[in-house]
Amino acid sequence: MAERILIAPVTRIEGHAKISIFVNDAQEVESAMFHVTEFRGFEKFCEGRPFHEMPGLTARTCGICPISHILASSKACDALLGVEIPPTAVLQRKLMNYAQILQSHALSFFHLSSPDFLLGFDAPIEKRNIFGLLAEDPDFARRGIRLRKFGQRIIELLGGKRIHPAWGTPGGVIGTVDPSERAEIATGVPEALESVKLALGRMKTIIDSCPDEVEHIGNFPTLHLGTVTPTGELEYYDGVIRIVDGEGNIVADGLDPQRFHTYLGEASEESSYMKFPFYKPLGYPGGMYRVGPLARLNIARAAGTALADRELREFKHRSTGAVNQSFHYHLARLIEMLHCVERIEEIASDPVLLKTRVRAVAGQNRNEGVGSSEAPRGTLFHHYEVDDNGLIRKVNLLIATGQNNLAMNKTVEQTAIRFVNPRALREEMLNRVEAGIRCFDPCLSCSTHAAGQMPLMLEIRNRRGEVLGRLARR
Amino acid sequence: MTFLIAVGNTLRRDDGVAHRVLELLKPPAGVVVRSCHQLTPEMAEEIASADTVIIIDADVAPGEPRLEKVEERPDNPLTHVVRPAELVALSRRLFSFRGEAWLCRVPGIDFGQGSGLSPATEANACITAELLLRFLG
Numbered sequence A: 001m002a003e004r005i006l007i008a009p010v011t012r013i014e015g016h017a018k019i020s021i022f023v024n025d026a027q028e029v030e031s032a033m034f035h036v037t038e039f040r041g042f043e044k045f046c047e048g049r050p051f052h053e054m055p056g057l058t059a060r061t062c063g064i065c066p067i068s069h070i071l072a073s074s075k076a077c078d079a080l081l082g083v084e085i086p087p088t089a090v091l092q093r094k095l096m097n098y099a100q101i102l103q104s105h106a107l108s109f110f111h112l113s114s115p116d117f118l119l120g121f122d123a124p125i126e127k128r129n130i131f132g133l134l135a136e137d138p139d140f141a142r143r144g145i146r147l148r149k150f151g152q153r154i155i156e157l158l159g160g161k162r163i164h165p166a167w168g169t170p171g172g173v174i175g176t177v178d179p180s181e182r183a184e185i186a187t188g189v190p191e192a193l194e195s196v197k198l199a200l201g202r203m204k205t206i207i208d209s210c211p212d213e214v215e216h217i218g219n220f221p222t223l224h225l226g227t228v229t230p231t232g233e234l235e236y237y238d239g240v241i242r243i244v245d246g247e248g249n250i251v252a253d254g255l256d257p258q259r260f261h262t263y264l265g266e267a268s269e270e271s272s273y274m275k276f277p278f279y280k281p282l283g284y285p286g287g288m289y290r291v292g293p294l295a296r297l298n299i300a301r302a303a304g305t306a307l308a309d310r311e312l313r314e315f316k317h318r319s320t321g322a323v324n325q326s327f328h329y330h331l332a333r334l335i336e337m338l339h340c341v342e343r344i345e346e347i348a349s350d351p352v353l354l355k356t357r358v359r360a361v362a363g364q365n366r367n368e369g370v371g372s373s374e375a376p377r378g379t380l381f382h383h384y385e386v387d388d389n390g391l392i393r394k395v396n397l398l399i400a401t402g403q404n405n406l407a408m409n410k411t412v413e414q415t416a417i418r419f420v421n422p423r424a425l426r427e428e429m430l431n432r433v434e435a436g437i438r439c440f441d442p443c444l445s446c447s448t449h450a451a452g453q454m455p456l457m458l459e460i461r462n463r464r465g466e467v468l469g470r471l472a473r474r
Numbered sequence B: 001m002t003f004l005i006a007v008g009n010t011l012r013r014d015d016g017v018a019h020r021v022l023e024l025l026k027p028p029a030g031v032v033v034r035s036c037h038q039l040t041p042e043m044a045e046e047i048a049s050a051d052t053v054i055i056i057d058a059d060v061a062p063g064e065p066r067l068e069k070v071e072e073r074p075d076n077p078l079t080h081v082v083r084p085a086e087l088v089a090l091s092r093r094l095f096s097f098r099g100e101a102w103l104c105r106v107p108g109i110d111f112g113q114g115s116g117l118s119p120a121t122e123a124n125a126c127i128t129a130e131l132l133l134r135f136l137g
Helices: A051-059 A066-081 A087-119 A130-136 A138-159 A179-209 A211-216 A257-263 A293-299 A306-316 A326-348 A405-419 A427-439 B013-025 B084-095 B119-136
Strands: A003-013 A017-023 A029-036 A223-228 A240-244 A250-255 A264-267 A276-279 A368-375 A378-386 A392-398 A454-461 A467-473 B002-007 B031-036 B052-059 B066-069 B100-107
Touching: A017 A405, A017 A427, A029 A405, A051 A066, A051 A378, A051 A392, A066 A087, A066 A368, A066 A378, A087 A130, A087 A138, A087 A179, A087 A326, A087 A368, A087 A427, A130 A138, A130 B084, A138 A179, A138 A326, A138 B084, A179 A211, A179 A306, A179 A326, A211 A326, A211 A405, A223 A293, A223 A368, A223 A378, A240 A257, A240 A293, A250 A257, A257 A264, A257 A368, A257 A378, A276 A405, A293 A306, A293 A326, A306 A326, A326 A427, A405 A427, B002 B013, B013 B031, B013 B052, B013 B100, B013 B119, B052 B084, B052 B119, B066 B119, B084 B100, B100 B119
Parallel strands: A017 A454, B002 B031, B002 B052, B052 B100
Antiparallel strands: A003 A017, A003 A454, A017 A029, A223 A240, A240 A250, A264 A276, A368 A378, A378 A392, A454 A467, B066 B100
16 A cells, blocks of 8 residues: 655745655655745735845745845845945855855854754654754854854944844845944954854765765756856856756856846645746756755855865865765855855955945836845845836745755655655654755745745655655654 | 843844843853854854853843743754744853853834834833843942
């Protein structure tokens, strides 16, 4: 009799989800599916609002990465105004983005994922959390908290508060940076660098110690998509879209993010509120692609900063083509953190940051605008259409986590086939399935534009839909 | 040193009552104040040097505003919710916090979308400010 195992809710991720594992008559895992069970409807209720409200409204999509939405939204609004924003505003936006990626990655690595690595995938569930980690290695846990605090503090210095700052605006930013704030940022760099280097060293050891997980948790070829500079270096604020295939070959380059809808499609499935974006030339679902840290390192020729460049070169040697193991999202996240700290140091020493002209003033000049940026979890697009009075007629948000949806589903399936034995179901098997999802650090609040925390549930069902077993935790 | 943290979302009406309490309170010298949307792990370090930490938050349960000791129950896998118990536990274990920790519960009744407090919760904010002033001496 075929069965279905359901993991719901999924734990240590942001949002609500469940995983179904389907079991065949031979009691073997046949397939698996990741469902997102929340819905919020930002795209709909923003209709009719003045476009200048959009950075503030869409920031509320998420408490972890509101800066990403503020940036993409502000850029979409810049496009509606048809302005080029002042250099100081660009620097502030870049600084804010690096700080946000740093704090978000620190949360993902130290708080959500490292308990698996440092305590073990098979450690008792009651120990496998940040409190277990701090009992095992308090200095490591402390560094994780302080690293996140560094990123959050930069956001607070520039935006006035750490979560949902009223800071980004059409045409620039609100507020200037003074010398004491710049000095405080610079002061925090050495410790941040030391902590990231320490974590990188630990992660490389961890990778060597769990080859089974590295090889069987989401290891398959896909396209990788992200933003690069025109010369192919890592870029998080403004650049062109590049896509490489699983062999590392460039499939498309120099794509205009403003025209993302011409090369990215969005499918939907009844099983999930999250959309299933795909690369149009390869169709659905053949156009599966990944975004985020792994994809960004795969598409970039170089990082553009000394320490991250060294790590990137080493990273690329982990495969002959693109690095396709989703497990390496964690390592890629740490390399990005290193890059972010280096960029933060650069920007903090740039005198342009202290200039006071931070906003271009203009009226609405266009009826359609697209903004994009690299969010912690991948490329984020905001697409607005407005009427002649500046009221929103249509909104489309293409979220990073959503773009990883097809790959997350494939990861869940591959991981379940390798690690789940339906005849002797144990919690640690399910934890590996969850760990597959956590590689992507999904932010489901964003991707479904949904509320709440994200525990996980697992359920076993047969092909007739009958629930034969259930495992839930919160 | 006393550290006062007001927690809540002012766009969910009564959920933002803690911020109103801070406006009314006019904290005496020696009291450090922080307003936030939600508790976050890095606050564990910030509160570590305090003798007393008071976390003010809206309460969905009816009743009177009240102060209660924060009990450490670090059983949350720490997704993106940090509760007072976890914050205090983190601070004690990682940053040697040795002070007292209190949770000030302010009952609210309307947690819908919108700004501004319901009249009953506004009254609770006034009661809470007086309660805290007495507590702070």
